[in-house]
Amino acid sequence: MPHSHCHGEHDDHANPSELGFQYNLFEKIDKDNMECLNESVDGAGKKVFKPWEKRLERSEYVESDVDEELLFNIPFTGNVKLKGIIIASEDTDAHPSKLRLYKNRPNMTFDNVTLEPDQVFELHKDSEGILEYAPKIVTFSSVSHLTMHFPSNFGAENTKIYYIGLKGEWSPAHRHGVTICTYEARPNVDDHKLKHLDTVSRAID
Template identity: 50%
Template sequence: MAHGHSHGGCSCGEEHSDAPERGLEYGLYQRIDLDKMQCLNESREGSGRSVFRAWEERGDRSKFVESDDDEELLFNIPFKNIPQMSFDDTRREADQVFSLNIDVAGELEYPTKISRFSNVSHLSIHVSKNFGAEKTKIYYIGLRGEWAEAHRHEVTICNYEAAANPTDHNVKQTTLQTHFIS
């Protein structure tokens, strides 16, 4: 049973195992459109893509992204084509802010506000500072959740006839008969 603090693993207060199913929970990296993914302020172009990978590969220290000019990194992760965030946009209030801990094993989890991340098709992650170094180096970012294909409903233009217009309907004229009931 969980007791609210961490012993080098998850700090979310829930019990977890390292069973293969845990890797399946972190499968959202497979849905990222890597050709459209951006990492701003990366020192080596394209290296930001390498940190989104399988849970089982989180310990691979040969793949990483390092910041260039300062400690900031900004990931724009599209799951479909949506406009990109810039450093100018980081002044706006974030949907959620995390206070990160050093995690050499790549096992810490940060619980999200589920209501803020339902039906996400684009995610921006802004790393604004680190633990005092001039540059930030990240080896792994795991994205946990469920993926569902977006269903887009196109606008359909319909004309509805509220009352019939007699000139629109070719009807043979019939002899009018009148019946009286007394």
């Protein structure tokens, strides 16, 4: 599958503060309802979604448990136009080697990953958090829930991830629109009924 990544010359060294500002979608994750499957320590998966300037910290990370697979179910607090992903691990075989993305499929499990993903990235080892992967904008323009499946690594028994960065635009969810439309439709139906009754009563007179 095609993938894109940049070597540090452009984004990392040109203007790191700007890049860090862009990788702020971790603030828009519904952490209470986010889950990581096959994590060896409960709750560790949530901790890898952190500020860009903390991407090199090694004290908090997630490690897979019974095999090398990890599955993240990530609900957002609104709609996201996803534009970039960074995956930072260590320069060992425990680094994930592939990422499969699913859009708007809440509560996925390992039983569901046989489904065709919306995009696949072949990952490169990145211990510095400088390789950027670009999701297809058309596909990931309105994401309320993102599933990240890491099916394999470079040969280790377990997979480690220190940082996952998400770049994009966030907007509030438009849930109220449906309610308003439904509410406005009801009086119209009643109006028609009233007019119909008026017509009948006039005819009787």
